Amino acid sequence: MARAHGDSTRSVKAVGTEPIPGSPIGPVPTSAAAYHLSRDEDAGVDTYGRASNPSWRHLESALAQLEGAAAAVTFGSGMAALSAVLRILAEPGRTVVVPADGYYQVRAYAEEFLAARGAKVVQASCAEMCDAAVGADVVLAETPSNPGLDVVDLHRLALTCRSQGTVLVVDNTTATPLGQQPLSLGADLVVGSATKALSGHHDVLAGYVAGSHPDLIERVLRERLLAGSILGAFEAWLVLRSLGSAGLRLERQCHNAAAVALMLSAHPSVRSVRYPGLPDDPSHAVAAAQMRRFGGLVSVELADAEAVHALVERSQLLVAATSFGGIHSSVDRRARWGDPVSAGFARISLGIEDTDDLLSDLDEALSAL
Template sequence: MSADGFETLAIHAGQEPDPTTGAVVVPIYQVSTYAQDGVGGLRSGYEYSRSANPTRSALEECLRALEGGARGLAFASGMAAEDTLMRTIARPGSHVLIPDDAYGGTFRLFARVLAEWGVAWDAVPADPEAVRAAMRSETVAVWVETPTNPLLNIADIAALAGVAHDGGALLVVDNTFASPYLQQPLALGADAVVHSTTKYIGGHSDVVGGALVVADPELGDRLAYHQNAMGGVAGPFDAWLTLRGAKTLAVRMDRHCANAEQVVRLLAEHPKVGSVLYPGLPGHPGHDVAAKQMRAFGGMVSFRMRDGEQAAVELCARTRLFTLGESLGGVESLIEHPGRMTHASAAGSPLEVPGDLVRLSVGIESADDLVADLRQALG
């Protein structure tokens, strides 16, 4: 299609009306196998739904278009996408750099799964000079999240792409927190983008999924081979739900960001809050980079309680609209204690998060109601 506005692509890329019925929404092709036109003759390119499914194909094309890549691939979860990527680009003896405040599931994958396969890793700040100093001849990838989960640090994607490429490595960016609406890493020099589509892209807390989008068609072909060979694919109904969520990503993200700004204003002034971690604040160390590479600053907010871990835990129990729960990026607001919940797997490691930290996923409810809920919970 010729139109290239983000909102237009979200609604139309890969989603032409059904040629048989004229249905304007991609059907759910809940099918495992397909009739073939003779031995070895595929009908419309489909033979078995692990290899390809029309609903998943529509989602993959939409994701490719939204990230501006050469190939998009949809998976059963974000972790399935990460594992498939690493099994494709790494081998026993390879080395990877990950952020020193990486998501707990990513840390677990490298520290307790890939390490047993012989892949070495180091956790370093996502600073170009720190990354350059940690590069080895065996380094195959520099892995960054921006903003990070849950400390909301910012990585300079363009600068890190230069460092990674100078060392012969790929730059992989987990774009889950920003979403392709707020940030497009491939346009800044990244080689691969990872998403948990469970979060903002799906957007309704009703489906688990993951995605990879890559800049190089040859890497895309290799990933597609491993996607089929390893089998962690998105099912057709999950793909359909994710595709439906993607249609409203832009308008939802605008509200997530606007509501987050109102929440941050309250937290920044509250005496029980020690510090607020949000890249939209001028005092945030990554504010200038975020302003350069993001459309807006996102709907995730973290903060530290002045009175320590117990105060953080108790606060999580007192909110009424902010539901205590893991995950993020849905239309409803969530609150959690990362140290005991999403990042418990990093306890006792260099990636352990502060015990006084609280993480919010700010939803799209009335901003006034969300602020009032936090105000009463903070007391």
Template sequence: MFSNKKRAKTLHLRGQDLSKGEPIAPPLVTSSMFHLPGDPAGHAGYGRVDNPTWEVLEHLLSHLEDAPCVAFPSGMAAISAALFATVKAGDRVLIPSDGYYVTRVLAQEFLSGLGVEIIEKRTLDYDLDDMSSYQVVFIETPSNPGLDLCDLAGVTARVRSAGGVSIVDNTTMTPLGQRPLDLGADIVVASDTKAPGGHSDLLMGHVATRDETLFGRVVSWRKMSGAIPGPQAAWLLHRGLETLDVRFDRMCQSALEIATAFEGHKNLISIRYPGLPDDPGHLIASQQMSTFGFLITMTLKNESAAERFISGCKFLRPATSFGGVHSSAERRARWGDDVPAGYVRLSVGCEPVSALLDDILNSLSSI
């Protein structure tokens, strides 16, 4: 898990290597060209390949992941890089049928057209599969939006023993809440648009791996595809990462308190939160996660009830995405997820939990 010493070092990673008079905050470098007389070897050459602001960000991301990292302009850019760096024609790729839907669309609409066979299974079924027939296995645990879990160490061990590559989307938990590389994953991908950025003002993602060959492939993909992050977003993400620890702790603690208060509520058909002792994923979550996250899912009786609940909360923003300092909620069926019409994904933010809980319970009780 992520030790307190590493948490403290996160705030001083850049500062410990500064020379006298250098700025503590990293400079924002927007240049596409660099002064490059003579032999260019070993020096920044062109903005599609080199950027000092990215380098500072990737240094911090690598500290958080304890692995080399490559920054991308969105979470889907990171997922695309990981898949295109590992998949070739003739491969069989396993994708979660209940995970983030855009990953499935990417696989079905683009990878399948390149001679890749796409297999979809529920996250819960990953624990039952021997993984021997896949060259690449994409894992998302907890799944988004259902919050189902699989045994990361067990699944990645079976993938590796069969000679495959495992890719884990760790967006919902961040490196502070779950450590897929320590549990055997070959590659981690994440949308840093969510909790790492935290303020709903940037799009970013990253890929992390301890495998030198895979790392080189991901770097090459970014260079050749042009899927590069903007320096402004990279600078904002670096700033966001410095407060991730305190925000993530507040969000997760609040989520546990809110989920506990939801149990047995007359207007809820069901609730999912891995921190609840009777949640189906609680045992696995307790073993492989250092906290239970900030996402709660709940099912109300129908679409109208769900929309009234969301609109009735002063301290909930009706918006897609999650992980911001502002609590937010949305009815996921509107995007085509295979969930009931009254299914709501709630992202708990950084508001004082007493005020947030009162607001949510008042709205829930009034529908």
């Protein structure tokens, strides 16, 4: 039996090309411009870039491999991917459960669009998700949650959903497919923002949907075609270029997050720390059972908003930014976006800097608070 490949090997192989002499060994920019039409008007070839193009296909093949899916569909952003799935599933009269403690824009979309057109929207926290799923038609779970880093028991949730025919969608952005495989735990579809750790260079917006149910994937493809929420060909190449190093980057980010979380949990200037990898974290037991890695995000609570701003200003390595998953470590004070957290709550996204440098920098910046 062949030995299973590690994540860095899987990442490199996912973006590789067929070894034809004279061809490049890695992804190269391809276009979605006009195509020559065939005399056979029914030929299944590329005709228009919004419908299909080779840039997408290469990236979608790689994403499907990493998620353990039969197929993937790319979008112009993670929110475009997620809203497309909700539009086709959360029809008027259906009950849809969305995270109450996850990405704030999902709640806004659910209330302003889904509820307005007749869907019944139920908001549930990670702890409430399994109970809230009873009787629902569609469940969207985000785990670990952003920004609180609580974890949903996906195996338990999937059993509930499957027993009653509920479609389970999991936002895998925070964990990434190299840290968690929701489809193997019973999810019907996975959505993700490739803007974050998968592309990892703060230079592209992208999203995707992955799954193994042909009917659901066909509906997602049709929605993308009609709505036009597509990913640009060059942006697709940028993500594909980055996927080859995703395993290496995520390994360092997770290592840094674990070290930083441990240091912060013992620091007198820190009121509380959340990281699923800490043995005493409330989510650790569930996370350890379903995650291969605990991710590159750490949530921390300082005294107030000024303390968060002072941390960034006194640090030589941390930058203030609201995205996450890139090579640079960053901090985001989440109350500024309306999240139901304290004024001093911050989400730290760990980059790929040397661990000792990060620990020293953080300790020095915090000691001055």
